[in-house]
Amino acid sequence: xxxxxxxxxxxxxxxxxxxxxxxxxxxxxxxxxxxxxxxxxxxxxxxxxxxxxxxxxxxxxxxxxxxxxxxxxxxxxxxxxxxxxxxxxxxxxxxxxxxxxxxxxxxxxxxxxxxxxxxxxxxxxx
Numbered sequence: 001x002x003x004x005x006x007x008x009x010x011x012x013x014x015x016x017x018x019x020x021x022x023x024x025x026x027x028x029x030x031x032x033x034x035x036x037x038x039x040x041x042x043x044x045x046x047x048x049x050x051x052x053x054x055x056x057x058x059x060x061x062x063x064x065x066x067x068x069x070x071x072x073x074x075x076x077x078x079x080x081x082x083x084x085x086x087x088x089x090x091x092x093x094x095x096x097x098x099x100x101x102x103x104x105x106x107x108x109x110x111x112x113x114x115x116x117x118x119x120x121x122x123x124x125x126x
Contacts, residue, residue, distance in 0.1 A: 017099070032048075040121065040122070055107035
């Protein structure tokens with residue numbers, strides 16, 4: 001049994017992750033159809049921009065807590081906490097972050113595709 005890291009959930013199994021990705025993609029397609037019916041190509045493009053914005057933000061944050069001007073030492077404390085971990089713990093956290101990044105990257109691609117589809121609809125349809 002793997003040792004549990006405090007405040008850290010184990011990643012889902014591959015089958016559950018695949019199901020979540022398919023369900024998310026299906027939900028995005030459904031919402032994009034609703035956006036097309038409500039606002040046409042502009043609605044699809046704006047939905048794509050929203051998905052793209054959220055996914056890029058998740059990629060930039062790296063699944064870490066984000067501080068404000070009120071917490072100037074947050075990054076230093078994160079660095080200290082990571083430097084005290086063992087090599088195995090750091091490798092496990094890195095692999096978990098890589099899984100989150102792969103999902104965020106897929107969402108960014110889907111958002112970009114929705115933006116392009118929305119612009120094409122605006123250009124083609126009167």
